[in-house]
Amino acid sequence: xxxxxxxxxxxxxxxxxxxxxxxxxxxxxxxxxxxxxxxxxxxxxxxxxxxxxxxxxxxxxxxxxxxxxxxxxxxxxxxxxxxxxxxxxxxxxxxxxxxxxxxxxxxxxxxxxxxxxxxxxxxxxxxxxxxxxxxxxxxxxxxxxxxxxxxxxxxxxxxxxxxxxxxxxxxxxxxxxxxxxxxxxxxxxxxxxxxxxxxxxxxxxxxxxxxxxxxxxxxxxxxxxxxxxxxxxxxxxxxxxxxxxxxxxxxxxxxxxxxxxxxxxxxxxxxxxxxxxxxxxxxxxxxxxxxxxxxxxxxxxxxxxxxxxxxxxxxxxxxxxxxxxxxxxxxxxxxxxxxxxxxxxxxxxxxxxxxxxxxxxxxxxxxxxxxxxxxxxxxxxxxxxxxxxxxxxxxxxxxxxxxxxxxxxxxxxxxxxxxxxxxxxxxxxxxxxxxxxxxxxxxxxxxxxxxxxxxxxxxxxxxxxxxxxxxxxxxxxxxxxxxxxxxxxxxxxxxxxxxxxxxxxxxxxxxxxxxxxxxxxxxxxxxxxxxxxxxxxxxxxxxxxxxxxxxx
Amino acid sequence: xxxxxxxxxxxxxxxxxxxxxxxxxxxxxxxxxxxxxxxxxxxxxxxxxxxxxxxxxxxxxxxxxxxxxxxxxxxxxxxxxxxxxxxxxxxxxxxxxxxxxxxxxxxxxxxxxxxxxxxxxxxxxxxxxxxxxxxxxxxxxxxxxxxxxxxxxxxxxxxxxxxxxxxxxxxxxxxxxxxxxxxxxxx
Numbered sequence: 224x225x226x227x228x229x230x231x232x233x234x235x236x237x238x239x240x241x242x243x244x245x246x247x248x249x250x251x252x253x254x255x256x257x258x259x260x261x262x263x264x265x266x267x268x269x270x271x272x273x274x275x276x277x278x279x280x281x282x283x284x285x286x287x288x289x290x291x292x293x294x295x296x297x298x299x300x301x302x303x304x305x306x307x308x309x310x311x312x313x314x315x316x317x318x319x320x321x322x323x324x325x326x327x328x329x330x331x332x333x334x335x336x337x338x339x340x341x342x343x344x345x346x347x348x349x350x351x352x353x354x355x356x357x358x359x360x361x362x363x364x365x366x367x368x369x370x371x372x373x374x375x376x377x378x379x380x381x382x383x384x385x386x387x388x389x390x391x392x393x394x395x396x397x398x399x400x401x402x403x404x405x406x407x408x409x410x411x412x413x414x415x416x417x418x419x420x421x422x423x424x425x426x427x428x429x430x431x432x433x434x435x436x437x438x439x440x441x442x443x444x445x446x447x448x449x450x451x452x453x454x455x456x457x458x459x460x461x462x463x464x465x466x467x468x469x470x471x472x473x474x475x476x477x478x479x480x481x482x483x484x485x486x487x488x489x490x491x492x493x494x495x496x497x498x499x500x501x502x503x504x505x506x507x508x509x510x511x512x513x514x515x516x517x518x519x520x521x522x523x524x525x526x527x528x529x530x531x532x533x534x535x536x537x538x539x540x541x542x543x544x545x546x547x548x549x550x551x552x553x554x555x556x557x558x559x560x561x562x563x564x565x566x567x568x569x570x571x572x573x574x575x576x577x578x579x580x581x582x583x584x585x586x587x588x589x590x591x592x593x594x595x596x597x598x599x600x601x602x603x604x605x606x607x608x609x610x611x612x613x614x615x616x617x618x619x620x621x622x623x624x625x626x627x628x629x630x631x632x633x634x635x636x637x638x639x640x641x642x643x644x645x646x647x648x649x650x651x652x653x654x655x656x657x658x659x660x661x662x663x664x665x666x667x668x669x670x671x672x673x674x675x676x677x678x679x680x681x682x683x684x685x686x687x688x689x690x691x692x693x694x695x696x697x698x699x700x701x702x703x704x705x706x707x708x709x710x711x712x713x714x715x716x717x718x719x720x721x722x723x724x725x726x727x728x729x730x731x732x733x734x735x736x737x738x739x740x741x742x743x744x745x746x747x748x749x750x751x752x753x754x755x756x757x758x759x760x761x762x763x764x765x766x767x768x769x770x771x772x773x774x775x
Numbered sequence: 776x777x778x779x780x781x782x783x784x785x786x787x788x789x790x791x792x793x794x795x796x797x798x799x800x801x802x803x804x805x806x807x808x809x810x811x812x813x814x815x816x817x818x819x820x821x822x823x824x825x826x827x828x829x830x831x832x833x834x835x836x837x838x839x840x841x842x843x844x845x846x847x848x849x850x851x852x853x854x855x856x857x858x859x860x861x862x863x864x865x866x867x868x869x870x871x872x873x874x875x876x877x878x879x880x881x882x883x884x885x886x887x888x889x890x891x892x893x894x895x896x897x898x899x900x901x902x903x904x905x906x907x908x909x910x911x912x913x914x915x916x917x918x919x920x921x922x923x924x925x926x927x928x929x930x931x932x933x934x935x936x937x938x939x940x941x942x943x944x945x946x947x948x949x950x951x952x953x954x955x956x957x958x959x960x961x962x
Binding site for chain 2 (some may be wrong): 225226227228229230231233234235236237240241334359360371372373374383385403405407489577663745747763
């Protein structure tokens with residue numbers, strides 16, 4: 224006998240040893256048992272001679288967390304469950320019998336049961352210390368120390384009972400959900416903490432470059448991107464997390480974010496050097512917190528025009544940059560065969576408007592609203608991200624730019640009409656778009672194969688992940704190089720994207736300009752592609768208006 | 776469609792049996808085969824062979840648990856393909872690592888030709904696994920039936936990697952002692 228035989232024998236063990244236990248003790252049963260004990264305990268309490276005048280608890284049921292929140296008065300994260308969309312089946316508050324329920328000082332615990340995103344969960348909030356000591360993995364989430372514990376023996380339909388415990392503002396929270404993987408608890412934890420799910424964090428979470436972010440000590444940075452970088456800075460305001468600053472650029476490009484008090488009011492601004500075009504030309508944005516709100520400032524075009532700066536078509540002719548060593552803003556105009564520089568300090572000519580998170584797209588332009596597009600009844604694809612009732616609007620661009628039509632695809636996401644893709648097409652023609660579930664997660668991706676360029680067709684795949692965020696996938700440069708390595712040397716080659724309607728497969732063909740295919744790679748795993756943002760939105764100068772004026 | 780209904784399709788030799796089985800369990804079977812065969816085409820080939828294997832086995836079998844029945848066949852077929860690849864020095868990964876680990880269960884002086892009837896060995900392993908705690912059994916099955924990487928096993932159970940490795944090592948030693956004690960192998 225050898226190990227091969229043993230491996231084969233493992234394959235033939237009894238069926239019940241292979242599948243997980245059919246049913247474990249679910250929280251529902253625990254609740255039933257607990258209720259039975261509570262009922263018995265209540266009976267004991269009411270027996271003559273056995274009533275204790277102190278420490279006895281009464282239970283009140285509520286129909287909404289809003290009422291509980293109102294009575295509590297302080298920050299209670301449980302309220303986030305409703306804003307996250309949870310359907311609640313039970314809200315019970317235990318309080319000292321000798322105090323009124325409206326007196327939060329007498330509260331002992333709050334238990335909430337419900338369903339969120341298809342999963343049952345239970346949240347308990349203890350006001351007098353933790354109910355039990357938390358064992359498990361200790362980590363930080365949204366700036367709070369959390370202990371996550373997965374019970375390998377408590378299994379229900381392949382999911383493990385997992386508990387996340389943390390303390391905030393003197394309240395001890397215990398969130399219990401049945402999940403398949405330990406990481407799956409984070410989505411529910413974020414919904415409790417923030418009222419919504421957020422995207423996955425960078426592998427180096429809690430990147431913390433500044434002591435404070437515009438005066439806020441508790442903040443976090445989210446880094447997304449692969450061939451480009453988009454940093455988002457979040458702070459919690461009134462119990463809800465909000466993005467208050469962003470910086471965009473490319474690796475080793477000179478992008479950066481700096482915390483500096485430009486106006487001397489004691490609250491530092493966040494100054495960012497952004498690079499949108501990949502050509503190394505920087506653009507400055509300054510983020511400020513004042514008058515109770517967050518603002519973003521830019522150097523207005525009018526100031527540059529007054530300086531006599533020339534603007535060249537097709538080329539970024541004005542570079543703006545903050546020099547952190549000299550604490551000076553510098554603008555350089557590359558025109559007329561030379562360069563001209565101007566500098567300013569402090570807030571200078573910066574013009575501010577209220578900041579709406581990611582109002583601008585990756586090119587730094589404010590995108591068109593649906594009403595600004597030309598409507599069309601054309602249906603180039605059967606559904607967009609699974610929604611057959613999607614809307615389409617066409618943007619016609621000036622032949623002086625690229626002369627293409629840009630088809631904007633809109634769907635309902637979280638109750639808002641949202642543009643999820645902008646796909647170019649030759650004027651008068653429909654774009655080449657397909658719908659297929661590439662990653663097998665049950666939600667089809669929107670695949671756009673853009674008009675063939677001299678170096679081959681480009682693909683853009685818009686996918687909505689389980690965290691609700693949209694991601695744009697494309698063929699990253701390393702993958703391009705790897706595919707090309709399969710072709711003959713000395714031959715001009717291109718990568719062409721093709722979609723097979725019958726199989727729903729997307730493939731990348733390496734071929735020469737006569738159409739001979741040397742290699743084919745089937746795309747089955749979105750993670751092997753890159754977060755290359757293939758959407759190019761060409762606009763004029765951004766207009767300044769408040770966040771309330773723009774509806775996405 | 777319920778398992779019983781799909782099994783009935785097999786029994787009635789309906790051509791839609793495989794299609795229905797594929798709709799319900801195709802992705803799961805691909806995952807089982809994919810752990811052994813990282814090449815997608817080979818994994819699909821193994822899954823298709825599993826469907827053929829099921830067609831040939833039902834009837835006379837009438838599996839109560841169709842999912843596990845199909846997964847066993849898929850695992851078997853995938854291992855066949857993997858072994859062919861191993862002969863041609865292709866592939867590796869978790870299957871090879873799992874084999875190396877399981878070799879610890881076989882004393883070094885046991886001849887590879889020493890005969891043990893396959894079904895008998897499977898029954899012995901089943902009996903041994905029933906003697907373990909639920910956690911030890913679940914970890915062992917995830918590693919050596921599902922061929923799940925140790926990192927994934929650790930994450931699944933909320934354990935550290937070193938805890939999973941220690942647990943597996945102890946269980947393998949106990950399996951070896953069990954096989955020797957029950958005289959499936961000589962020491």
